[in-house]
Amino acid sequence: MYPALRQQFAEFVQLSEEEFDYVASFFRPKKFKKHSIIIQSGELVNHEYFVIKGLLKTATIDEKGKEHILQFAMENWWVSDYQALMSRERSQFNIECLENVELLYLSLSDKNKLCAEMHKMEHFFRLKATSGLINTQKRVLVLIKNDTQSRYNLLFDQYPLLFQRVPKALVASYLGVSRETLSRFSAK
Structure with a gap:
């Protein structure tokens, strides 16, 4: 059951078969069609999601109606x-x-229960949160320190398959540039 989730845990903690089965019992599968919104601005958020298959974007719309993509x-x-x-x-x-998606979702209350009951899970989620914070800091530094060409090259080097799955307009939004600017770099 859920081999990708098992592998995710194994990167940080060793769970016995029984421990994994117990932890996995807190996760619920859900499928969404392309263009579905799983979290909408203004709504309360009750879950976090682990992506089994597909691609999503996290974005906000500014007061001028421009979309800013925080994450794929x-x-x-x-x-x-x-x-x-x-x-x-x-x-x-x-x-x-951005594609048809298969997710596993976990409620905050179930996550808290798992962390209270199992030190291994508290350890896993702490390390994942720390990893996420580090990646966010790296992204901010790339945005501050690098020009557009360098940001494009870094993203392409790190996630080459993303460019096959995401329209150029979305990549441009993620990089904070116009699609026309992005086209100049991607043509090189």
Whole structure:
């Protein structure tokens, strides 16, 4: 059951078969069609999601109607509006399926229960959260320190398959540039 989830846990903690079965029993599968919204701005957030199959984007729309993409999430990634989830505030983001998606979702109360009962799970989620924070800091530094060409090259080097799955307009939004600017770099 859920081999991708098992592999995800194995990167940080060793779970026995019984422990994994117990942990997996808290996760629920759900499928969404392309263009479905799994979290909508203004809604309360009750779950975090592990991506089994497909691709999602986390984005916000500014007062001028321009979309700003914070994150793409593909297979074996976790996604949610974590600020809204943890603070019980309303979401600031839309999380939309860019492809047909298969997810496993976990409620905050079940996650807290798992972490209270099993040190291994508390350890896993702490390390995943720390890893996410590190990646966010790296992304901010790339945006601050690098020009557009360098940001494009870094993204392409790190996630070459993303460019086959995401329209150029979305890549441009993620990089904070116009589609026309992106086209100049991708043509080189």
